[in-house]
Amino acid sequence: MAREVSFSKSIDWPLFIVFMLFLCMGIANVYSAAFDPEHPNLLDFSQKYGKQILWVAFSLFLGFLVMLIDASIYRKFAIPIYIFCIILLVIVLFMPSVNGARAWLGIGSMGIQPAEFAKIGTAIALSSYISQINVNQQKMSTVLLANALVVGPMVLILMQPDAGTFVVFTSFLFVMYREGITYDPIILKLINLLPGVNFKSTWVGSHFIPIFFVVIFLSIVTLLMSNNIITFSFLPSVAIPGFAGVIGTLFVLAAISFFILRWISGRRDRNRVTLIVLIGFILTSTISSVVNYGFQGLASHQKDRIELFLGLKEDPDGEDYNRNRAMAAVGSGGWTGKGYQNATVASVQSNHVPESETDFIFCPLAEEWGFLGTMVFMILYMFMLVRIVIIAERQKSKFNRIYAYCCSLILFYHFAINIGMNIGFAPVIGIPLPFFSYGGSSMMSFSVMMFILLRLDSQRNDVLM
């Protein structure tokens, strides 16, 4: 067929090249991080770098298979694929626990983690479902079903437990936001229960996801600030307790936005603006209060955890051991790093940073290549993410577009949490850095995910899709 002939033209080379570049960098990095002077051969399959090469080779083989298969199969078999993933997630719960989690299916080192593949399955199922519905006529049932597709695997993953992958699954909420799946039907149902209220749509419902993340952000800020006493050098007698300061700041922000919004909005919207700002202020203050007083009411060990996470409490040799060591490794990189295979903190041999070849793989990279190295990585990764969004937006098929968004947001989540962990911006919840972390399951799942994307994109002109 003509389609097959033009394969090399239809593939998205920029994305493919970055993808391959990441695979090579990943191998080089694992070779450095896990280097054992007694087994210097890169292809020594008893070592992690040897195994990683095997995983990469196997992933490429899988990718080759994906490229041979017609892309329409994913859409057609979305439900079976999804159900298969769910079954695996259920089976894994009956497997023996490894390191406190029943995440592994299989024997020993040859096991796979179904949670990694469930991301692909969920992405396909979600893409398939959303592409079929009319987002402009959303019903309670469609919203609930779309959410159920995501929440189902999340619950099973939490039962393993695997907090990292659980958090990654919230990336699908962003995809739904992009596609206009709102929580309006649910919120309207609740609000319209009140007598005399009859909204057609609510701002909260349609922008639920960004609001959700604003709430998280607000909570963190509240917790960070409520322990402090705010003083001003020019007003020495004034000392505002932290929480009052938070509310005060919110009030000032609300006032500013009120005047700005009133100024830019038309006469018709004035009342609406007033209402929005008022509700916004009341809601944020309420959230802040709930977080603040809720935190006070927590048990002390829970408080410790949260304080540790927020960096309110330093415990470099205790619970915060990993993060502190990781940050020391990253921060000691300087401009150009300590040189390839010269990491002092983040090598597997020194073992100061535990899991430096898996979850903390960014440490050896940052320590050995310094700021220049991390910048190259950041730029390439940003390029990859934006490129996927561009690819998504050029798709004619809604299924393709949604799937591409799923890919970009999953990759983004892994990036944000994993790097955040290394630089003290995220709690240590243990998720791999795509294409870099040592491990078969993540390597295979991310590669297959990318190849499916490349395959879908290469067939974007097939009108039938």
Next chain:
Amino acid sequence: MNFDSRKYVVIIFFVLIGLIYSSRLFYMQIIDDSWTLRAQEIAEKRVLITPPRGVVFDRKGKKIVTNRTYYNLMMVEENIKNFDTVSFAKLIGWSPEKVKYRFKEIVRGEGKYHSKITGKTTANYQKIRPYPFVKELTIDEMSVIAPYLENYPGFYEEITSMRSYPFSNAANILGYLSEVNADDIIEDKFYKSGDNIGKAGIEKFYEQELRGRKGVHYIVTSAMNNAIEAYANGKYDTIAKQGPALRLGVDIELQAYGEKLMVNKRGCIVAIEPKSGEILALVSAPSFDPNLFVGNRNITLNYPKLVLDPDKPLYPRPLAAEYPPGSILKLVQSLIGLQEGVITTESGFPCNKSIVGCHNHPMATDLKKAVQYSCNPYYYAVVRKIIHKGRKKKFYEDAEAGLNVWAKYMHSFGLGEKFETDITGLRQGLIPDSKYYDKWYGHLLWAFSTIRSISIGQGEVKVTPLQMANIAAIIANKGWYFTPHFVRAIGGQGSNPLFKKVNKTMVDPIHFEGVQEGMRRVVNEPSGTGSRARIKGITVCGKTGTVQNPQGEDHSVFLCYAPMDNPKIAIACIVENAGWGGSWAAPICKLMIETYLQGKVSDLLKEKSIIDANLLNVKKKKDKNTIH
């Protein structure tokens, strides 16, 4: 509804996080140094390599201080398994309680560490690190323990270096090493807990040289604290350098012989080479074996014994014991008198026993005879002339001026002053001047008659044996001396340039001949008080002294140099409670000179009787007030 604009929300979100993370990386990696420091704290370790201390040779090239291998029994708590305290205690010869206590002691001894980066204080002790459990085991002790160590996982042996003194002599010269205390560590960053530092003698004075230079080895350590590799391939490492060898002027064989002669006696012998100021021997009796102070185990064992010994072996008699010089000072009085012109070598004074006691001797018709007979009234007259020379019209002012002139002369002989030299524990003795007596009697309320006992070396005048020996060296040199010192060369270089500076006395060389002749007669004339120091074939010049001792029998003092025409050795000897100067001190000096100059002793019987003599318990005071 069209949701296309929401793609910008996603892209903005990506870029925003990317920028935030990049700024954070820029801050962490470039601006903020604390993470680099934290990384060093975590992963890099400076391993200090302590070189063996510099060795010490005597003047003939014999090694007198060297290093010997010892063993530390090391312990890594984490590796200890199934530890049987009782059997282990038995193996190392401790009580089980002591073993238990030792574990706690190690933890406490490591102290705490305050990190400036994290602001946290943590205990330095780590279970994964090795610590010495028993230190300083000899090879014999270790060979008993070693075969059973495999029954005690977590314990192993480690080689260490400690001092060894092949000659068992000169403990008072060489000093000893001891573990640094907290003050030493604060004072000098060179030292770390567990290091040794010289605490006395040569070891203390030449600490800076002997300790050498520590090597620094930077290594990358793992979380288990194992060394993984050299940091930056050893680019910043430095090599440990042993301290330079010291060459002493001390003749260890002479020193050993002196210590042998002084066995069972209290007192000291100081021998100086007049031409160089190098100390040939510095015997402090009773003496002790320096090997008793090797290692802290030995020190804790032996130190209390030596401290509590009533004969005070740790007291550095030649340096710190301030004796009234007795008749020996008459030599200096003669010289001052000649230089001041108040007497000539032909001056005679009657032996008027009504002024000051004397023994029966022929009339001292000239200076030589005065020295030979050690006539007390003669020197009463001489010193009175020195002090009341008529410098001032008023009698008391004249005494004041005269005494100060006299004291100045004395200072020029190194008396009443501390030598600036490489000897620790020196005292300066006492030469009273006008200020001193003003305190006692009041300004202008004293004259020579008040202080007359200084003329015969009694009363307030105090001199250390080292200063006495130096007087002999000055007379041998006819008026000058090099500061007495131990070290003649450090490594390939010479010693302190200060030791090459000629110290001139205020007495001209011409005046020394009469005194020298008098000293020759003391030993070589039949009626001389020091005839027991006479040696066939060597002209010895000497002077006896008897130091009155209110607590017991007088101290026997002898000062001499030989040979007369080409002096090679100047000696001062004091034997406490041994009676008059000629009795014990003179023959001891004779034996020392013979040994040094001839390498053999002529009168073996005499030697034996001196070695065998025990004068430790002689304290009985005789009814004798005469001074020789």
